[in-house]
């Protein structure tokens with residue numbers, strides 16, 4: 001019969017920080033243990049559960065789950081279940097069943113270990129104290145959750161991630177321009193949410209062609225292992241476990257949108273599976289109008305309703321018009337975005353706010369403001385008379401800059417869009433390459449001209465823009481673009497080129513032609529290929545040695561893909577929609593592009609293609625720059641553009657169309673720059689703050705400090721370390737490991753580096769940071785167990801008489817609370833360290849840690865045990881003394897913690913509540929969450945104790 005009985009209390013030997021466990025279920029050789037203090041559950045195999053039974057002896061002081069402190073006076077075991085008789089402070093007797101004991105308790109007191117003869121090495125004691133400090137520093141740093149990912153520290157991304165990741169269940173639209181790193185931003189946010197316990201289940205939904213790229217990117221950059229679900233995989237899971245919901249078999253799931261969209265049953269399973277965060281890439285595919293929603297939209301809308309956190313990613317939020325843009329915002333917050341008309345008028349109201357912000361941010365703001373009383377009137381109407389008056393007063397002071405900064409922040413907060421929408425542009429992010437257009441007018445083929453009379457008369461727009469449709473079977477031999485492409489590739493053999501055309505059919509036959517008849521190393525990539533084949537094609541193109549010179553892609557096949565290692569883009573045809581053109585150029589014009597991007601456009605002279613090229617280039621200027629108003633211009637001029645493409649305009653009329661488009665583009669860009677986009681830009685990245693975050697990450701990511709610390713740590717754990725190349729090491733589980741395995745260390749070992757720069761270039765190496773599972777995992781093992789929590793040493797320090805006994809003790813403020821509350825963040829950033837002599841004199845300030853560490857000498861194990869044995873009474877007295885002193889320090893520390901909660905959460909809570917009255921972008925759920933969070937933190941702090949974590953006995957010689 002099992003020794004486990006429901007209701008019994010046990011403690012985890014490896015995770016004592018979980019508090020007291022409660023047996024809830026025993027079946028099939030497994031025991032399920034609930035840890036109420038941290039609201040976590042664990043299932044163990046009964047045979048080798050790392051658990052110890054907790055039975056209190058008579059005389060022990062314990063607390064009931066209601067918080068009543070009692071002393072046990074008698075115990076009784078009923079078929080393995082304990083019932084205690086106890087007395088409270090008033091002497092009242094009560095009966096306490098073990099299931100009703102307080103769950104937030106701790107064991108393995110260091111002095112109990114010491115008296116049992118368990119004396120650790122001095123180096124382990126130091127390592128324990130270092131570990132406690134590092135853990136505390138990391139948890140409280142600005143970069144918590146953002147340090148681990150293998151990414152370049154780019155301020156514009158860090159700013160967004162930092163802003164969003166701290167929120168409860170963030171719901172935002174990440175709308176950076178193409179290639180600025182939305183995937184990376186989403187990954188950073190997700191990583192922070194998962195590591196901090198704010199989220200544990202995430203679903204990513206992407207277009208078919210991006211499934212693998214996301215899988216790889218999440219794994220190698222973020223150490224997040226996603227499970228891909230498609231129909232085949234779901235069926236296999238159901239076959240091996242009848243009745244299982246495949247979406248519940250993993251915490252992190254990645255699937256493609258068409259799979260979910262086309263299977264209502266699978267969608268229901270996904271809806272039932274419960275997620276904390278949903279990420280949807282290429283969200284511009286979610287088409288919606290007031291009359292009709294696309295199936296994709298309906299599918300994501302259903303999920304968005306169920307899931308708490310939602311990240312929508314699109315580079316072209318307005319590609320399908322304001323309606324669709326509104327619809328995506330509506331997915332984020334249906335209560336806020338319910339009226340399209342109101343949304344439109346709101347967009348217009350951003351302009352005066354933006355103008356005001358510009359005035360405040362002008363370099364000569366002081367002079368400008370002195371002559372502009374109307375600015376203060378305006379400011380007063382937006383932020384109230386008090387803010388305006390304060391700013392006016394500051395005009396004569398040195399602190400004007402700060403006051404302006406505050407006013408701008410309030411304006412952005414109160415009247416901006418920033419809480420739901422983030423958009424960085426190339427203009428705002430430095431370091432992007434130049435884009436250069438090369439146009440190649442080619443003579444129309446004879447065959448084409450001959451057939452023109454009858455063919456062209458009937459040709460639709462598609463045929464005019466894609467002549468291969470008219471040339472039909474003979475197109476490969478007759479189309480001059482094919483010959484041009486062949487020549488270009490042969491003349492530039494050392495250059496890689498990405499060719500994009502509209503249709504998969506065109507891509508396929510073009511590639512076949514180049515490969516079979518022209519001997520060009522080529523590869524093709526289109527939506528009709530299987531995922532595996534697409535990835536193979538992309539890898540063949542990316543390969544550094546034996547690679548394809550050219551990759552031919554269809555329009556949607558290449559969306560979202562990374563090809564920045566090439567710098568020649570050949571547009572075999574042109575899309576009508578400028579946003580699609582930007583998507584194409586964005587394949588190369590991305591972060592990581594080291595060269596200028598050369599855009600080549602072969603086209604038939606005097607044809608629809610030539611007119612479209614002219615309109616897109618001179619009218620919209622969207623080849624050499626990203627054009628944020630492309631969609632609006634497209635909508636506005638489409639009616640005139642169509643007849644021009646049908647050859648119904650003469651040269652002058654075409655010129656007229658181009659120049660009026662240019663004029664309108666300039667006007668709109670100007671308006672955008674002054675209106676919403678400027679606000680968005682300012683909201684999406686505050687450079688000073690962004691740089692601060694990046695700097696703080698550089699500091700907390702200091703690889704020298706980490707590598708020195710880890711070298712000692714891994715040594716203690718028996719991990720073999722050998723230098724590899726410069727800045728990298730090879731780690732192997734050694735023959736004398738203290739644990740069978742360490743988290744994040746594969747049995748076959750690994751090559752790793754602490755250097756971010758090296759890690760970015762060498763993806764085969766693990767990137768070791770405070771957040772790598774090996775490091776955070778070993779740190780957890782140290783602090784949650786008894787590693788190094790006892791030591792004995794000797795010191796020579798003349799004023800101390802030989803034989804003087806001292807006790808150095810380390811206390812940690814301990815408070816079991818659910819992980820997502822992140823209680824540690826609010827605790828004072830100090831360890832409580834106390835040193836006393838056997839008279840109980842407090843010497844903490846005189847004998848500093850560094851002092852003792854410098855002088856401490858090792859004492860052999862046997863001698864150490866002897867010292868402890870002979871001085872047990874004194875040590876017991878000193879432990880009581882330090883505990884008493886610590887008790888007096890507890891209220892002060894708790895006051896600090898409460899005040900941290902009040903400052904950090906209270907001010908955010910007040911700010912949000914005040915904002916919500918003005919800016920409807922604030923969700924009530926967020927405000928409620930903060931209030932709840934604060935109440936829970938305060939409640940948990942009530943049960944905080946100073947726990948004696950480690951002791952070092954010191955004997956003067």
Ligand SMILES: Nc1ncnc2c1ncn2[C@@H]1O[C@H](COP(=O)(O)OP(=O)(O)OP(=O)(O)O)[C@@H](O)[C@H]1O
Pocket residue numbers: 150151152153154157176177178179180181182183184185314315559560561562586590591592
């Ligand atoms: N911080 C970073 N460190 C290293 N590489 C990065 C970083 N940010 C972006 N990149 C790289 O830049 C490229 C573009 O990033 P990403 O795919 O996230 O952009 P995107 O905005 O999602 O693009 P698209 O609009 O095409 O979907 C990718 O190859 C990505 O790996």
